[in-house]
Amino acid sequence: MKSSKPIKLLVMGSLFILMQACAPTASLKKPEVDLPKQYVSGAKDDANTAAIQWKDFFEDPALLRLIETAVSNNKEVNIMLQRMYIAQNEIQERKGEYLPFVSVGVGAEVENVGHYTINGAAEETLHIIEEEEIPQYLANYEFGVSASWEIDVWKKLRNSAQVAALEYMASKEGRNFLVTNLVAEIAHSYYELVALDNQLVNLDQNIQLQEKGIEVIKQLKQYGRANLLAIKRLQGEMSKNKAEMYEIMQEIIEVENKINVLLGRTPQPIQRSSGGFLNFRPKMIQAGIPSQLLQNRPDIRQAELELTAADLNIDVAKANFYPSLEIKAWYGYQAFQTAYLFSPESAALLLAGEIVAPIFNRSAILANYKNADARQIQAAYEYEQKVINAYTEVANNISSLGNLEKQYQLKNEQVRALTESIELVNQLFKSARAEYLEVLLTQREALEANMELIEIKRKQISGTVDLYRTLGGGWN
Numbered sequence: 001m002k003s004s005k006p007i008k009l010l011v012m013g014s015l016f017i018l019m020q021a022c023a024p025t026a027s028l029k030k031p032e033v034d035l036p037k038q039y040v041s042g043a044k045d046d047a048n049t050a051a052i053q054w055k056d057f058f059e060d061p062a063l064l065r066l067i068e069t070a071v072s073n074n075k076e077v078n079i080m081l082q083r084m085y086i087a088q089n090e091i092q093e094r095k096g097e098y099l100p101f102v103s104v105g106v107g108a109e110v111e112n113v114g115h116y117t118i119n120g121a122a123e124e125t126l127h128i129i130e131e132e133e134i135p136q137y138l139a140n141y142e143f144g145v146s147a148s149w150e151i152d153v154w155k156k157l158r159n160s161a162q163v164a165a166l167e168y169m170a171s172k173e174g175r176n177f178l179v180t181n182l183v184a185e186i187a188h189s190y191y192e193l194v195a196l197d198n199q200l201v202n203l204d205q206n207i208q209l210q211e212k213g214i215e216v217i218k219q220l221k222q223y224g225r226a227n228l229l230a231i232k233r234l235q236g237e238m239s240k241n242k243a244e245m246y247e248i249m250q251e252i253i254e255v256e257n258k259i260n261v262l263l264g265r266t267p268q269p270i271q272r273s274s275g276g277f278l279n280f281r282p283k284m285i286q287a288g289i290p291s292q293l294l295q296n297r298p299d300i301r302q303a304e305l306e307l308t309a310a311d312l313n314i315d316v317a318k319a320n321f322y323p324s325l326e327i328k329a330w331y332g333y334q335a336f337q338t339a340y341l342f343s344p345e346s347a348a349l350l351l352a353g354e355i356v357a358p359i360f361n362r363s364a365i366l367a368n369y370k371n372a373d374a375r376q377i378q379a380a381y382e383y384e385q386k387v388i389n390a391y392t393e394v395a396n397n398i399s400s401l402g403n404l405e406k407q408y409q410l411k412n413e414q415v416r417a418l419t420e421s422i423e424l425v426n427q428l429f430k431s432a433r434a435e436y437l438e439v440l441l442t443q444r445e446a447l448e449a450n451m452e453l454i455e456i457k458r459k460q461i462s463g464t465v466d467l468y469r470t471l472g473g474g475w476n
Contacts, residue, residue, distance in 0.1 A: 024366070026314045026373045029380040031307065033387050035290040039398055048288030050296040050471035054183050057283065057468060062271050063190045066263065070186050071179055073264040080175045087168035094164045098157035100149035107142045141341050144332015144348070151327065156319030159312050166309035173302035176475035180298060182262065183474040187465045189259045190272065195458035196252045197274035199451055203245050206447045209422070210238040213439060216430065230436035237440060241447070278457055282464035287398060287471060293390045296472025300390055303383040310376040317372035320365045323357035393470040401463045408456045415453050418446035 049057070058064055071077065152158055217230050257267045294300055330350040335341045358365055425442045429435070468474060 024369065026318070026369075027377070028311065028314070028373075029377045031380045031383045031387075033294075033384060035293070035387070035391055038289055039287050039395055045286065046288050046292070047286040048292050048296065048471060049283075049285045049468060050288070050292070050473035052473060053476050054474050057473065058187065059283075060190075060273055062273055063187060066190060066259065066270070067183055067186050069265075070182055070263045074182055074262060075264050077175065077178055077182065078264075080171070080178050084168065084171045084175060087164070087171045090164040091161060091168055094157070094161035098150070098152045098161065100147050102145065102147045104145050105143070107140075109140050110137050111140065112137050139336050140334065141336070141338055142332055142334040142348075143341060144330055144334075146328075146330045148326060148328045151325040153325055154319040154322045156316055159316045159319070163309045163312050163316065166305050166312065170302045170305035170309065173298045173305060176298035177302060180469055180472070180474040184465050184469040186259065186262055188462050189255055189262070190270075191458055191461045191465075193252060193255045193259070193270060193272055194274045194277050195454050196248055196255065197272070198277045198454045200245060200248050200252070201274075202447065202450045202454065203241050203248070206443060206450075207238055207241050207245075209443060210234055210241070213426070213443070214238070216426075217436065220430070233436065233440055237444065278453065280457070280461065282401075282461050285401075285464060285467045285471070287394060287467070290391055290394070293387065293394070293472060297386075297390050297470075298472065298475055300383070300386050303379070303386045307376070307379040307383050310372070310379040314369070314372045314376055317365075317369040320368065321358065321362070323355045325353065325355050328352045328354075390470065394467065397463055397467040397470055401460070401467065404456060404460045404463055408453070408460060411449065411453045411456055415446070415449045418442065418449050422446055 054067060055064060058067065150157065214231055214234050217234065221227065221231070256270045259270050260267050294304075328350070329352075330348075332348060333341050333343075333346040334348045335343070335346040340346050421442050425439050429439050
């Protein structure tokens with residue numbers, strides 16, 4: 001009956017520990033994503049341009065070379081790659097935590113115990129009884145193998161390793177999303193550069209036209225059919241256009257430098273193909289269906305992985321409430337002289353196990369658990385927000401491209417009419433049937449319309465690139 005008392009105490013103690021280790025219930029949030037069936041009423045085709053690689057989507061060789069350089073040399077991309085490597089190493093570190101830790105050690109120590117201590121009194125007694133001289137300084141040498149192993153009863157360590165794996169996969173998706181935006185940014189800047197080149201050409205052509213007009217007015221002035229005011233007004237307009245050319249030249253330099261920064265290099269000229277810009281037809285985009293965004297968009301996949309990791313982190317935090325079981329072992333040799341160190345009598349063995357549960361530090365563990373719960377809810381909301389943003393971006397881009405096409409057609413008609421009117425007003429002016437102000441205003445209107453037409457074309461191309469990006473294309 002006496003031998004059962006320690007067992008009862010052990011059982012009662014274990015029950016007390018388990019009662020103390022009870023964890024609260026987490027308030028998990030499941031993301032609510034309710035996407036429409038299609039972007040536009042009646043369009044249900046699941047063909048999706050996002051599946052096309054950027055090398056096949058863009059056709060301009062100069063642009064392709066820039067993108068290829070940027071993807072391999074951009075500083076932010078390379079920084080993100082190092083974060084991926086760190087996350088990958090974190091997986092190996094956490095996997096090692098639920099495996100036994102084994103180490104080999106050699107030790108030596110010298111001890112001189114106090115005379116009025118337990119050990120000192122024992123030595124003195126031994127000296128009196130056996131009349132043996134005990135050295136003042138006692139040495140101790142040891143050599144052995146030690147091992148410790150936390151038994152992962154509650155899967156805390158394995159779940160922690162799984163969290164690291166999910167975070168690594170999320171970092172890969174983060175890198176893909178960065179590449180997607182980088183490719184789009186390079187394309188935007190490239191076509192902005194091409195548009196600026198065309199605006200520069202348009203201004204130059206207009207200046208040449210004004211120079212010819214001034215010569216005509218000078219000739220008419222000799223015959224008394226024009227006056228100095230007409231010449232001065234046209235010269236002032238020409239000076240204004242020349243000043244604007246320098247402004248565009250500065251914009252070209254800044255856009256070139258912006259591209260160079262994205263390419264991870266110092267400023268230098270950007271090779272490009274600027275001819276035939278207004279005749280360029282943007283590639284037709286197939287948007288597919290909204291549900292494909294969940295698979296195609298790297299930022300949505302990243303948010304999904306982070307949400308899964310947050311779910312699992314709650315289990316990791318909950319496991320801290322439960323008792324931990326650790327086994328320790330040591331085997332080796334101990335002796336007070338090296339000559340006896342490896343003799344059979346010097347062999348020593350230690351085997352121990354312990355169960356430990358938190359009692360007095362439960363407030364810190366509870367706070368950590370509540371934080372894990374809050375992060376899970378936060379991750380769920382972030383996932384929902386990314387899905388909503390993605391759908392909205394695609395819907396806006398589809399609508400924008402449709403309106404830009406109509407706007408371009410109307411603006412193109414305006415440019416054609418004003419271009420024809422320039423020749424007509426010049427003929428009327430030469431025959432004294434039109435005033436110089438009509439010539440001036442017609443040229444100005446034609447110039448502005450051409451500049452606006454170039455800008456609309458740039459927006460069309462950029463809108464196509466944006467739709468490709470928002471659908472999830474550009475990273476593969």
